[in-house]
Amino acid sequence: MFKYSFGLLLGALVLLSSCRDFVEPNIPYSTFDTAAYLRTIDRTSTDFNFFDLGNSNFALTLEAVDAEDGATVETVEIRVRHRRLIPGVGLEYIPAISSEDVLVRTLQASDFAPNSESRFLRTSFSIPASEAIQALGLTPEDIEGGDAFEFRLVLNDRFGRSFTDSNADANVKGSPFYASPFFYNVAVVCPSDLGGTYEFSATNMDSIYGSCDGTITGTTTWTPVANAAGVYEVSDGTFGFWDCYGDSWGSGSARISDACGNISMSGSDKYGATYSLTLLSSSAESFTFVWLNSDNETGEVTIFAQDGKPLPIFN
Structure with missing residues (x-):
């Protein structure tokens, strides 16, 4: 067994030493330009x-x-x-x-x-x-x-x-x-940090389907949309208006976008009507806008700052 193993080792050494002569050309490692x-x-x-x-x-x-x-x-x-x-x-x-x-x-x-x-x-x-x-x-x-x-x-x-x-x-x-x-x-x-739940008040709500006199107060939740910086899903695009005359928001998908201080609204409700807004005023304590959908339903909403956290000033 010893002779056999020694013979294999000797053969390998001879093979390796003989193979070295076949490398052409010889690579000048010491003169590489790095x-x-x-x-x-x-x-x-x-x-x-x-x-x-x-x-x-x-x-x-x-x-x-x-x-x-x-x-x-x-x-x-x-x-x-x-x-x-x-x-x-x-x-x-x-x-x-x-x-x-x-x-x-x-x-x-x-x-x-x-x-x-x-x-x-x-x-x-x-x-x-x-x-x-x-x-x-x-x-x-x-x-x-x-x-x-x-x-x-x-x-x-x-x-x-x-x-x-x-x-x-x-x-x-x-x-x-x-x-x-x-x-x-x-x-x-333009960093945006509007995710959260806000208190709101809503007035001047009207549509061909019904109206709501006076003022509605409640809360609205804005959830950040994944892979869409500054975009938030709104829990109710009518801000309680439909609840006032017996309907509900349901499966609608309305969104608020904050793009470098410019606020806008998009998306649609469960009936396919699309949404937009017009900003009326903005401060660190609150901002007010009028929302409108393509069915001519509308309302004026004021969003209030929460937990002492100031709101951005929108344009």
Whole structure:
């Protein structure tokens, strides 16, 4: 058994040593030209709050990966462009898409430092929305909800080479391992938090099917709609009007939408009538609107703030 095993081992060694001579050409591993990339470790903040641009930031933690554990990095340029979708026209860019984006800030090699989690050098930065807006020659009044800021990173190394989204491999930009897109979309978002149950009062209710004199008071529940930011399912699109003359809301589906301070109503009831609203007034304590459906049923409703939580000011 010992002789047999020794013979197999000796044969394997001879085979492996002989196979090495058949590798052509010999690959010069020591002379490979290596690049560099910026692994995204943490996206601390990647959107701007339209209602609080003064306290909004674009912030990342990056790791410089290269043959010298990040030491070849000389500078990292942080560049920006503003983007807006204009309905019926298309995308508008500042500066124009045919021009170079604008430099906001430059990170130096000294901004990268060792860390306790890996052997590569890391850096963190935060770009205030105001800094990006000013770099583009804009003002906060020029910004609208739904806009976006396109941030692009350009890594320059000490060999005179530059790496960015235009010359990085798709795997480097998209793979979770490399996590180095060099390009980040920062949306101007309008946070909405209207989910909950509110007290309301309703007046001026009328329709061809019946009317309701005086004032109705009660509660209405607004449930956030999944995968539809700022959209809420309303528990009763008539706000108690149908109950007043002997009908009920039932299986209707009416929705309230909060889009950057613009409030609207959509959806339909169990009879297929569609809904809309007209805002009359708005404050942190209450807001009042008139709802109307395609059957010409209508009512005036005031929604009250609950539990000391102020309401947004609607347009």
